[in-house]
Amino acid sequence: MVGIEELKDRLPSEISGGQQQRVAFARAIVYDPAVLLLDEPLSNLDAKLRERMRFEILELQRKIGITTVYVTHDQEEAMVLSDEVMVMDFGKVIQRGAPEDIYFEPHNEFVADFIGKINFLHGAVKSRRDDGSVVSIQEGSFQSEIHTTRTDYAEGQKVLASVRPENIIIYTDKQQEEVNIWPVRLVRKNFLGGLFDMVVEVNGKELRCRTPFRVNAKIGSDIYIQIEPKDVLLIGID
Known part of the structure; x- marks a missing residue:
């Protein structure tokens, strides 16, 4: 089931890290436990092997059908492997739900x-209207407005307008006047293989951006960003 038949005559020092994890998994399930606890099982593996083992563990878990509690500090691992994610802080459950809902x-x-x-x-x-809200942004010298489709909070409520880096659209040329468009300065740009990870600055406020598209702009140059209202999440501040 776990693909280790050919390893039966080898010593532990003679098998790879991934093979060692398969052996450990086999030892854990041989007694058909009601619940399986995996405590950071991939933490000692290199990045490529760790990614492959995620899917192998997921496939094996679905084959055997044992309820599994998987402890990890790797957020991507939690998203890939889980039907339900539980986020805890100082031993208290803050939120639980499907990975998509948590994110x-x-x-x-x-x-x-x-x-x-x-x-x-x-x-x-x-x-606030039926189709969305307008939030007055107050971030030091960055004073602006941001539009959102969210209607969760009443007028005057202090909030965090929250945006994931992948939801910030990058333009190198000035765009037509629309909502949620700002001129920014490109502070940092890193190529990560499948995407560009960037930091831009607008009136002293830095924002993280991620895009799969090549951005033909040099560090220090002026570009533009846009955030669609549907991608602006509001979080209340007590």
């Missing part, structure tokens, strides 16, 4: 910041 609908700042990368803009709800 796209975090209940508070801690969960939003813990799962994935996110930009926070402090402000207050300026106006």
Whole structure:
């Protein structure tokens, strides 16, 4: 089942890290436990092997059908492997739900910041209509407005307007006047193989951006960003 038949005559020192994990998994399931606890089983593996083993563990778990509690500090691992994610802080459950719900609908700042990368803009709800809200942004010298389709909070409520880096659209040329468009300065640009990871600055406020598209702009140059209202999440501030 776990593909280790050919390893039966080898010593532990003669098998790879991935093979060692398969052996450990086999030892754990041989007694058909009611619940299987995996405590950071992939933490000692290199990145490529860790990625492959995630899918192998997921496939094996589905084959044997044992309820599995998987402990990890790797957020991507949690998203890939879980039917349900539980985020805890100091032993207290803050939020539990499907990976998509945790990522796209975090209940508070801690969960939003813990799962994935996110930009926070402090402000207050300026106006609210049936189709969305306008938030007055107050981030030092960055004073602006951001439109969102969210209607969760009343006018005057202090909020964090929150945006995932992959939801920030990058333009090198000036765009037509629309909502949520700002001129920014490119501070950092790193190529990660499948995407560009960038930091831009607008009136002293830095924002993280990620895009799969090549951005033909040099560090220090002026570019433009846009955020669609549907991608702006609001989190209340007590």
